[in-house]
Amino acid sequence: MDKKESGIEELESVFTYESSQTIRISYSAIKFITKKFCQVIGRGGYGTVYLGSLRNNVMVAVKKLDTSRNFSDEKFLGELKCLKTVNHKNIVRFLGYCACTDGEVMEIQGKDTVADELRRFLCFEYAPNGNLHDYLKEKPPGYEWSIRYKIIKGICQGLDYLHGKGIKHLDLKPENVLLGAEMEPKITDFGLSRNDGTQSTIVINNTLGTPGYIAPEMIDGHKISFKSDIYSLGIIMKRLLMGTHEYIPQNVRRIYLYFLKPVFIISSI
Template sequence: MPVCVPVFMTGFRMFSLSEMKAATNNFSEHNLIGRGGSATVYKGVISDVLVAIKRFCAARHLRRDVDHYVNVFALLGQHQNIVCFLGYCQETTYEKMLYKGRYVEAEITSMIVVEEYTPNGNLSDIIEGQCPQMDWSIIFQIIQGMAQGIAHLHWKNIIHMDLKPENILFDSNMNPKICDFEMCKIFDQEVTQEVTEELAGTLGYMAPEYIAQGVISAKNDVYSFGLLVLSTIRGMSRSGLLQHSIEWAWEVREAQSLKDLFDSASCGESQLQEVERRIHIGLLCTQDNPRERPTMPDVLRMLNSEERPAAPTPPSFIKR
């Protein structure tokens, strides 16, 4: 069984529901940051500090889900590329609700986590071209930071399982922060993979072996990371927007047309070489066969080395 740290031993602050309501002006729409299938996120203020307050949908999440979330952060500790976890709220209240023409007392359990507030949006804004063109040094910093954060997860035997642009947030310095750990898996030290019949995550960023056979391993995250890298660079080029990121990257690689995609004023020869290296790494990470993908420590070594990585194998859907 995975290591489990009892919630009361984590040292994280447990907030009351009244504190959460006060911080968000009673969860007002004015404080709303975003809404997903599993939770609604609000901007809040606690002790004069801006925070992000994630309120889970009670109908879809049980108490153990927040326990799992807290346990993950207890194992992770703090890391510069993982969103900082500040505390949580688990509180059951009883409210009168109208049911079949009469009022009945209903039990409502609030499940909330409190995290650092990240003011600069997420990676989707860059990929979709919704923010001003960025300097390549910032893009390289983002790719490096994502790799460092995922490598830390894997070092702690945690697999994220839902790495996608919306789950890469940016702090005030555009430092990337991985968030949303509801779907992550915690493995025992000696376990490297497992198989499930219930898929969860975001289809466009799932590894092929997970979709086809339900295989879960660290290589799932490696595949997602590769897609994030390729999608980010494609977004910077403002080209191939109707193509799959892997297909776009292979076309660019084989046509050797990288120089034509970027303004020479903003992307010199040395930067083009760095872009090419990251496309190469992204293609290695998205190999069909998980055994042919690097580990995240391998990725970090490739990012920080001038040696040319091994040649990737074209995916099955690329016609040659």
């Protein structure tokens, strides 16, 4: 059995048994399950997501990381560390990764040279109902309040779990909340996440996150804490309650203070 076949077989086993550990997947297996990257199902600042299919017709999502801009193995390993330590119904399930470097002959300034091409992929369960941003964009205000409550509750539970593990997400937004077959929310994209244990507040060198979801203390003093995620959560909750995907500029500081204390009460209901 070659690497491609064994890799696909292992991936199917990981998907079947939730207790299985994540695996390393060969590049040939990645190409096979994505049918040579034929169907794009998502794009973001850090990569492109392709639809994949295993031999048992189970669908998966394969994220190809953009290694051309500000990419480092340290960042990749940091994301892997977060993904490998989480297992929760409201966190997207991580199945495996591909990390390889291939040499390619290229002509640079009239001379042939061997250039290394980094290939970095992450493989996840597939969420058939897309992401929360698209849901808010397509559904009218007030549509199915029970589903919106379910989404809010699930995000709270997932975030509570992450914080219990010492993980700060730092880029929580509707695009990074996937919706499963039963509309259960699943937090995804840990490219900016930090696992600093119980250390509450940390000062960093630059601003992290997406405009509109960044906490004031991050903008004003480059300070991050678990509260940074709570602020982002408050913005998401307001958008769900208002039924809008548009930017909400007014009074965002008040939202932060309003949601800071009571937000995790929902997760225990």
